Amino acid sequence: MRPRMTSSHDPVPALLAKAETLVEALPYMQRYAGKTFVVKYGGHAMGDPEAARDFAEDVVLMKAVGINVVVVHGGGPQIGAMLKKLGVESEFIGGLRVTDAETAKIAEMVLAGSINKEIVGWIAGAGGRAVGISGKDGNLIICEKVLGKREADPNSGIERNVDLGFVGDPVKVDRRILDTLTQDGIIPVVAPVGIGADGHTYNVNADTMAGAIAAELGASRFFLLTDVPGVLDKDKNLLTDLDPAAIEVLQQDGTISGGMIPKLETCVKAVEGGVDAAVILDGRVPHAMLLEIFTRRGAGTLIRK
Numbered sequence: 428m429r430p431r432m433t434s435s436h437d438p439v440p441a442l443l444a445k446a447e448t449l450v451e452a453l454p455y456m457q458r459y460a461g462k463t464f465v466v467k468y469g470g471h472a473m474g475d476p477e478a479a480r481d482f483a484e485d486v487v488l489m490k491a492v493g494i495n496v497v498v499v500h501g502g503g504p505q506i507g508a509m510l511k512k513l514g515v516e517s518e519f520i521g522g523l524r525v526t527d528a529e530t531a532k533i534a535e536m537v538l539a540g541s542i543n544k545e546i547v548g549w550i551a552g553a554g555g556r557a558v559g560i561s562g563k564d565g566n567l568i569i570c571e572k573v574l575g576k577r578e579a580d581p582n583s584g585i586e587r588n589v590d591l592g593f594v595g596d597p598v599k600v601d602r603r604i605l606d607t608l609t610q611d612g613i614i615p616v617v618a619p620v621g622i623g624a625d626g627h628t629y630n631v632n633a634d635t636m637a638g639a640i641a642a643e644l645g646a647s648r649f650f651l652l653t654d655v656p657g658v659l660d661k662d663k664n665l666l667t668d669l670d671p672a673a674i675e676v677l678q679q680d681g682t683i684s685g686g687m688i689p690k691l692e693t694c695v696k697a698v699e700g701g702v703d704a705a706v707i708l709d710g711r712v713p714h715a716m717l718l719e720i721f722t723r724r725g726a727g728t729l730i731r732k
């Protein structure tokens with residue numbers, strides 16, 4: 428028998444703490460095996476390589492314990508940087524990028540070409556198997572053109588209808604490609620690009636795309652990884668639980684603004700469309716998803732009906 432170590436650096440308490448953490452995770456593993464989780468990985472959350480490695484490990488671990496994970500990624504800041512490099516002007520109206528034909532090509536290149544394959548690589552590096560696709564593959568996301576947004580003209584102040592170009596709203600999700608990959612033990616990684624019935628390529632807001640997929644799959648959890656701890660109140664305290672009525676109040680009283688407005692609208696649509704719960708989390712925090720899923724300490728903001 429191996430002698431027990433008796434030094435002042437006795438490793439047993441530390442090992443016991445690790446074992447306790449694993450035991451704490453057991454009921455969550457049992458509850459979630461076979462369930463579907465959709466993870467939206469935002470462009471702001473993916474900046475740091477170490478955080479990206481943690482993210483990939485979380486996704487691979489979730490898959491290893493039997494959760495069907497689908498990743499949908501963003502890349503707004505990365506598209507912005509590429510457009511700047513190429514000297515192409517870009518503007519956002521109502522949280523959506525005005526997308527002419529040239530911008531659509533560049534957005535597709537950055538999203539489906541570069542970022543998508545980078546995430547597939549991180550997952551492979553963490554020991555998982557991923558396949559990168561866009562919403563165009565297998566007719567996954569059929570889009571309709573988003574109708575123009577009403578905006579006040581900066582010079583005259585008169586309201587005008589602004590055409591957003593090739594910005595798509597998902598109107599049909601064909602889940603078969605996701606089911607095929609998932610059943611084969613593969614983690615689908617989806618770029619937010621869709622296809623119109625006319626065969627045109629559309630740039631889709633990544634939150635909107637992930638929400639449409641989460642609703643179609645009837646996901647148990649829809650995670651949105653961003654660059655804030657969750658939804659904050661006016662004093663910057665974290666709001667841990669919200670429902671659609673509370674979100675309506677936050678919108679009316681101006682507590683939420685910018686990108687958080689469409690993000691929460693997407694969450695409300697998802698939970699009203701059959702998703703059990705949406706969670707907004709800080710993707711920069713190491714292993715944020717694992718802590719949320721497998722421990723009693725929740726993180727971020729949980730949104731339920």
Ligand SMILES: Nc1ncnc2c1ncn2[C@@H]1O[C@H](COP(=O)(O)OP(=O)(O)O)[C@@H](O)[C@H]1O
Nearest residue numbers: 469471653654655657658659682683684686687
């Ligand atoms: N009440 C609020 N709580 C938290 N974040 C908020 C709030 N109101 C506005 N925001 C903004 O929403 C941003 C997150 O949305 P967005 O920039 O679209 O994220 P992503 O690119 O990750 O999808 C935060 O960085 C923050 O600036």
Ligand SMILES: CC(=O)N[C@@H](CCC(=O)OP(=O)(O)O)C(=O)O
Nearest residue numbers: 470501502503523524631632633
């Ligand atoms: C139409 C539209 O606005 N599309 C987004 C797609 C990327 C995205 O949504 O990325 P984040 O989640 O990182 O913001 C864009 O062009 O920036």
